[in-house]
Amino acid sequence: MIIGLFNYWIVVxxxxxxxxxxxxxxxxxxxxxxxxxxxxSVFIFYISIANIEGADAPILADSINQYSNPLPHVLILTxxxxxxxxxxxxxxxxxxxxxAYGTIEEETIQQLDNQSSQSKQNNDAxxxx
Amino acid sequence: xxxxxxxxxxSGIYSLLSASFFVALDAVDxxxxxxxxxxxxxxxxxxxxxxxxxxxxxTTRHKPLPALIxxxxxxxxxxxxxxxxxxxxxxxxxxxQHVAPRYIEExxxxxxxxxxxxxxxxxxxxxxxxxELVVIFTACTGVLALLSFNSKTNRxxxxxxxxxxxxxxxxxxxxxxxxxxxxxxxxxxxxxxxxGPGGGFQAGVIFAAAIILYTMLFGLSAAQKALNxxxxxxxxxxxxxxxxxxxxxxxxxxGNFLNYNVLADLPVIGQHLGILIIELxxxxxxxxxxxxxxxxxxxxxxxLKQKHKQVKDxxxxxx
Numbered sequence: 001m002i003i004g005l006f007n008y009w010i011v012v013x014x015x016x017x018x019x020x021x022x023x024x025x026x027x028x029x030x031x032x033x034x035x036x037x038x039x040x041s042v043f044i045f046y047i048s049i050a051n052i053e054g055a056d057a058p059i060l061a062d063s064i065n066q067y068s069n070p071l072p073h074v075l076i077l078t079x080x081x082x083x084x085x086x087x088x089x090x091x092x093x094x095x096x097x098x099x100a101y102g103t104i105e106e107e108t109i110q111q112l113d114n115q116s117s118q119s120k121q122n123n124d125a126x127x128x129x
Numbered sequence: 130x131x132x133x134x135x136x137x138x139x140s141g142i143y144s145l146l147s148a149s150f151f152v153a154l155d156a157v158d159x160x161x162x163x164x165x166x167x168x169x170x171x172x173x174x175x176x177x178x179x180x181x182x183x184x185x186x187x188t189t190r191h192k193p194l195p196a197l198i199x200x201x202x203x204x205x206x207x208x209x210x211x212x213x214x215x216x217x218x219x220x221x222x223x224x225x226q227h228v229a230p231r232y233i234e235e236x237x238x239x240x241x242x243x244x245x246x247x248x249x250x251x252x253x254x255x256x257x258x259x260x261e262l263v264v265i266f267t268a269c270t271g272v273l274a275l276l277s278f279n280s281k282t283n284r285x286x287x288x289x290x291x292x293x294x295x296x297x298x299x300x301x302x303x304x305x306x307x308x309x310x311x312x313x314x315x316x317x318x319x320x321x322x323x324x325g326p327g328g329g330f331q332a333g334v335i336f337a338a339a340i341i342l343y344t345m346l347f348g349l350s351a352a353q354k355a356l357n358x359x360x361x362x363x364x365x366x367x368x369x370x371x372x373x374x375x376x377x378x379x380x381x382x383x384g385n386f387l388n389y390n391v392l393a394d395l396p397v398i399g400q401h402l403g404i405l406i407i408e409l410x411x412x413x414x415x416x417x418x419x420x421x422x423x424x425x426x427x428x429x430x431x432x433l434k435q436k437h438k439q440v441k442d443x444x445x446x447x448x
Binding site for chain 1: 133136137140143144147150151154155156157158159162163166167170171174175178179181182183186192193196197199200201203204207208211212214215216217218219220222224225228229232233236237243244245246249250254257258261264265268269271272275276324325326328330333334415418419422425426429433
């Protein structure tokens with residue numbers, strides 16, 4: 001029954017769409033959204049392998065005799081909160097880039113960088129002459 | 130999609146959907162966190178950032194075809210790799226053989242708490258949680274370093290923030306009724322985490338969400354009058370300190386680092402005490418970090434607005 005692997009395939013599809021957004025889009029906020037999707041796919045991977053069919057949430061009670069695995073839940077619980085903290089750091093960087101360059105498009109930033117380094121070289125050459 | 134507002138809203142909906150998906154997979158604690166963080170705080174932070182950086186994207190997409198090829202090759206290799214993985218939901222997968230049976234069978238005698246997730250988080254793997262807390266603290270320090278925060282500049286500018294929030298009477302009244310209950314719910318989640326889903330991480334995020342709601346409706350300066358930013362800064366560090374102090378206390382009393390058995394006469398009572406205190410530490414730090422990050426972004430936004438206003442005024446005056 002190869003269809004029993006469908007949870008991994010969903011994770012792979014989500015992960016690859018996140019990766020595609022990160023590679024193909026120049027807008028820095030979209031890149032961050034792509035990273036978030038990539039991150040959630042890993043969360044879903046962990047939670048789906050912790051699941052046991054017919055089991056219940058890992059809170060002990062008398063009437064339940066099978067629980068799903070609590071360890072991945074713990075890892076992902078903390079990872080989500082750490083993820084938002086690091087995303088906030090990324091967003092802060094985006095805001096700083098916007099104030100420094102006036103844009104958040106990757107290509108425009110690259111062009112501005114090239115221009116400034118070229119004009120610097122020209123100035124140096126003039127000074128030497 | 131070129132409109133970033135729609136992108137952010139969709140990613141919020143995606144987070145909410147994945148939260149309900151986690152409930153379906155029996156991970157209630159995780160779903161709780163994802164709903165509060167993903168659909169709440171992260172959407173808000175993204176929104177406040179696009180309000181500063183502009184909401185439309187450049188149309189030129191660079192090299193979509195090579196990216197597509199790279200992505201599909203990686204995806205195909207990953208799917209090939211999954212062929213050896215255990216099937217979904219079966220009982221005898223390797224992951225269920227190693228540490229988990231011990232947590233499930235013995236945590237009631239050793240820790241005495243029904244919620245296994247809490248006992249693993251706060252006791253068996255407390256050192257790990259301390260590390261995560263330090264990461265959050267460090268990220269907050271990074272945001273503070275990047276966005277300079279000075280609360281004195283916007284004190285004299287009351288007219289702007291008051292007039293901005295005069296509208297939306299219905300929302301303001303409903304929020305005023307709701308906020309105490311949200312805060313109360315956060316405290317319930319904090320201290321009931323031993324028995325039901327919940328704990329310091331979720332409670333901290335919910336608490337911060339209530340404060341952020343207040344800030345959005347009544348203005349940054351009103352919120353900063355109620356909660357002094359330097360006090361919040363202190364609480365951020367205090368949470369980490371509380372966590373570490375519990376570890377050091379158990380070390381001084383003759384146990385291992387973060388071994389709560391020595392904190393009281395009976396090991397189970399010591400565990401209860403230890404978990405209660407470190408969850409409080411986690412809750413303090415998470416709530417304070419989230420509030421502080423939001424304050425910083427909001428403050429940056431108001432500064433930008435003031436700058437624009439000054440530029441506009443000077444342009445109008447000059448001709």
